[in-house]
Amino acid sequence: MIESTEQALGPTWNLQRCMADLILDAGSAESFGGDPRAFGAGRGLQKADQEALEKFKSQLLVYRDLARTALEDPLPDCFPITHALLEQADLWEGCLDAFLASRTIQSPYYRDVNPSFVAWLANSIWGQERWPFLLELAHFEYIEVEILRWPDEAPAMDLKAAPAGDSQVVFDGATRNLAYHFRVHEATKQDPEPASGETFLLGYRDSEGDFIYSELSAHASAFLARCLEGAAVGKAASGLGLELDDVLDLLIGLREKGALLGFR
Amino acid sequence: MNPFTGVGVGLRRPHLEKVAALDSTPVPFWEIAPENVVGQGGSRHRQVMKILERDPVITHGLSMSIGGFDAWDRDALANLKGFLKETRSPWHSEHLCWTSFGGATTHELLPMPFTRDAVRHTVERAKRVQAELPVPFLFENVSYYACLGAPEMSEKQFLEEVLEGADCGWLLDINNVYVNSRNHGFDPREWLEGMPLDRVQQMHIAGHAWFEAEQLIIDTHGAPVIDPVIELMQWVLPRIGRPVPVLLERDNEIPELDVLLAERASLQKAYDAALAPVLSGNHD
Ligand SMILES: [Fe+2]
Numbered sequence: 001m002i003e004s005t006e007q008a009l010g011p012t013w014n015l016q017r018c019m020a021d022l023i024l025d026a027g028s029a030e031s032f033g034g035d036p037r038a039f040g041a042g043r044g045l046q047k048a049d050q051e052a053l054e055k056f057k058s059q060l061l062v063y064r065d066l067a068r069t070a071l072e073d074p075l076p077d078c079f080p081i082t083h084a085l086l087e088q089a090d091l092w093e094g095c096l097d098a099f100l101a102s103r104t105i106q107s108p109y110y111r112d113v114n115p116s117f118v119a120w121l122a123n124s125i126w127g128q129e130r131w132p133f134l135l136e137l138a139h140f141e142y143i144e145v146e147i148l149r150w151p152d153e154a155p156a157m158d159l160k161a162a163p164a165g166d167s168q169v170v171f172d173g174a175t176r177n178l179a180y181h182f183r184v185h186e187a188t189k190q191d192p193e194p195a196s197g198e199t200f201l202l203g204y205r206d207s208e209g210d211f212i213y214s215e216l217s218a219h220a221s222a223f224l225a226r227c228l229e230g231a232a233v234g235k236a237a238s239g240l241g242l243e244l245d246d247v248l249d250l251l252i253g254l255r256e257k258g259a260l261l262g263f264r
Numbered sequence: 265m266n267p268f269t270g271v272g273v274g275l276r277r278p279h280l281e282k283v284a285a286l287d288s289t290p291v292p293f294w295e296i297a298p299e300n301v302v303g304q305g306g307s308r309h310r311q312v313m314k315i316l317e318r319d320p321v322i323t324h325g326l327s328m329s330i331g332g333f334d335a336w337d338r339d340a341l342a343n344l345k346g347f348l349k350e351t352r353s354p355w356h357s358e359h360l361c362w363t364s365f366g367g368a369t370t371h372e373l374l375p376m377p378f379t380r381d382a383v384r385h386t387v388e389r390a391k392r393v394q395a396e397l398p399v400p401f402l403f404e405n406v407s408y409y410a411c412l413g414a415p416e417m418s419e420k421q422f423l424e425e426v427l428e429g430a431d432c433g434w435l436l437d438i439n440n441v442y443v444n445s446r447n448h449g450f451d452p453r454e455w456l457e458g459m460p461l462d463r464v465q466q467m468h469i470a471g472h473a474w475f476e477a478e479q480l481i482i483d484t485h486g487a488p489v490i491d492p493v494i495e496l497m498q499w500v501l502p503r504i505g506r507p508v509p510v511l512l513e514r515d516n517e518i519p520e521l522d523v524l525l526a527e528r529a530s531l532q533k534a535y536d537a538a539l540a541p542v543l544s545g546n547h548d
Contacts, residue, residue, distance in 0.1 A: 012382045013333055015413045019374060020365035048414035059410035062478050063372060070371045103368035108327035108340045109299050110371055151305035174305070209307030 011046070018043040018053070022060060023067045026101040033061060068096060071113060078114040078145050082138045085131070085192035095126055111149075118142045133182040133194050140184040140201075143176055144211045147203050150174035159262030163251045165234030165244055167263040169227040175204040175259050177224050178213075185213060204259035212257065223247055233263075267293050267320035268354050268466075269507040271532045274514060275315065277308070279521045284311035289319040290525055295511045296351075297326050302343040316351050322466065322509065323353040324435075327369065330393060330403075331376045331386045332362035341396060348399050355465055357402040357435040358393070360386070360426060375408040378415035378422040387429035394432060402465050403427060404435035407443040407472075407483035419444065420455055427463050434460065436504075437468035438497045439489070439513075443481045452496055461504045469497055469531065470513040486516030488527055497531075498538035507539050 018040055022028045032039045036053035045053070053060065075096070076083040086092040099105075104120045105113055118138050121127035127135035153173050160167065178201040182194040185201060200221035203213040216224070219240055226236035237247045254260050272293040275283070283290070294315065301312055325344070328336065348356055361373040376382050394401045405423055417425070427434055445452040471487035474480075489512070497510065512528055 010381055010385075011379065011413070012377055012385050015377050016332060016362055016365050016374075019412055020368065020370070023370055023372070023374075024368060045413070052411055052414045056410035058478065059480065060412075062409050062480060062482075063374060066482075067370045067372045103366070105369050105371070106364075106367050108337055108364075108369065109303070110326070111300070111304075113371070149304045149306045149309060151303060152309070205306065209310075 011049075014044050015049060018045060019060070019063070023064050024100050024103055026097050029061065029064060033057065036060075067100065068093075071096060071100070074110065074113050075117060079117070079138050079141045081187050081189055081192045082134065082141060084189040085134075085137075088192070089130075091130075098124065098126060114142050114145060131193070133184065133196070136180045136182050137184045137187055137192070137194060140178065140180065143178065143203050147174045147176060147205055148209070148211050150205075156261050159264060161255070161262060163233050163248050163255075163263040165232070165237075167233045168230060169224075169233065169251060170261045170264055171228060172204060172259065172261050175202065177202055177221060177228055179221060185215070202254070202259055204257070206258045214254070214257070214259070220247075220250055223250075268322065268509045271469075271510045271512060271528050271535050272322065273512050273524060273528050275312070275321075276514065276518050278518050279524070280308055280311040280315070282521050284314045291319070291528060293320040293322055293509060295322045295324050295513075298323050298344050298347040298356075299326055299340075302347050321351045321353060322511070323348060323351060323356045324404075324511075325356060325358040327363055327371070328358045328393065329361075329363040329369075330358050330389050331360065331382065332364055332389075333385075334364045334367060345396070345398055348397065353399055355400040355402050355433060356397055357404050357433075357466065359406045360403045360423060361406045373406050375406070375410060375412045376422065377413040378411060378417050378419055379413065380416055383422060383425045383429060386426050390426065390430035390432055394430070400433055400465070402433035402435040403430070404437050404468065405440050406437070407440045407447075407481075409447060409480055409482070419448075420459065424460060427460055432463075433465040434463040435466045435468060436461075436464045436500070437470070438500065439468065439470040439472060439493050440483060442493045442496055443472050443483050446481050453499060456496075456500055456503070461500070464504050464508055466508055467497065467500075467510040468513055469493060469510055484516055485513045489531065494531065494534050498534055501535065501538040502542045505542055507535075507543065510535055 021043065022032045036057045037050040040050040040053045083092060086095050099117060099120055102120050105116050121135045121138050150173055156170055159170055180199040181196060183197050183199050184194050187194040198218065200216040200218055201213045202216055202224065206212045219242055222240055223236050223242055227233065233247060234244055237244050251260065255262060270292040272295060273291045275294040275296045359373050361376060363370055363372060363374060376386065390403065403426060408419065441452050441455060445455060469489050470485045471489050472481050473484045473487055475482050512531060514524060
């Protein structure tokens, strides 16, 4: 949560606004590079400051590059396949420019650049226009990172190892029940375009803390969604017309893998 | 013994597993950015916390944008305060720069205008930070590649006025002094002379790179420290006259832990040699 920006219009504020526009806005390399004085004048700068923009034109443009370089590490690390896809189409830089220009990187935490990118894709033509799967692909790539570093919880006490019809399932906080319209988990850097197809995945951390996922049936996914909402196992199963024995087996298997902490 | 002396190293992700597995600390102290630790979990986080519980640590912040205008995220500030207490960091430092505007963060260290208005603004913001933090606050001098707007004073005067006005400590980044001296054409020793060295609580030392197309040295933290920077550290240490901790920064092209520790060891030798006359003088 960010408090509203302080209103402190003055020469320092004006200069910073000008530089923020130069760094973040999509067409600024051309408009600033073409006429730094006019760029400054349009943003309320005094004549002496406009002249300084002219004098330090190339050095000021270096900051624009540096802000892009700062994203060149975290984004391809977190989104290797999305990055490969855009890079192959020669669109990565344009995507980065549009992302920066959206000014949606707002958190003081560097790591939040990644979820900001997914949130931006969800609201931008980049997420769906050219490739309808892009948002889902990026989301699944981000989920791995989120699961890997989700804050640890204090170990839950008094949990049962075996479920019964009246049990409630206790999930690990890092576990995510995921549904996609594309086979996002099958995409690779070499073949980054996933086929379309309803896909249900459960992502979680194993006992070593590594990311792992299991593919689920639509029924199993719906059942786990009800369990995540707090429904008792038997009620969640009968509501979906599932056999209790089948869902108990599913839960026992997921507990052994580390997706569930136990039963209450 | 005060652990906050000698040459420490920035704790970096590729080294976590090795460092956590050691029986004892291989450095006098580590430096770490709280923003990269708080609110995290998982196996890598547990390695960090194991190291921080075992070894002395100094914190160094990246994103408060103290020279900027955006209000501080209250949750992030509360997390920072908790982290400073938990790690028993002797102080907390931030760069004398701005990083965000209008709520948008650039994650870049952007230059302050060298003006009276900017001094007044930065001093006021620094005082507010100091009042919030449970430990003393230090400002770090940055590398700057351009003047933002027409300067009313030199960078040196700007830094001095902010440090004095805010009455805060100084994290002297000796590589940044060197980089600025090359990019802007001044003598770094002359620059340091007359600066308030009594405010220096910590130093940074790092490598940099020359960018031909831009005709600039950029503060990349991606290469070993060069000799002229080591010599500058050796020149200033006796003038500070106290064994202030020096931190080796390495953020890019991060080498194997052994290589980084070997660089630390050779910097420690240079550090000890520079301070030997001062410290033996103290015993007389
Ligand atoms: Fe530094």
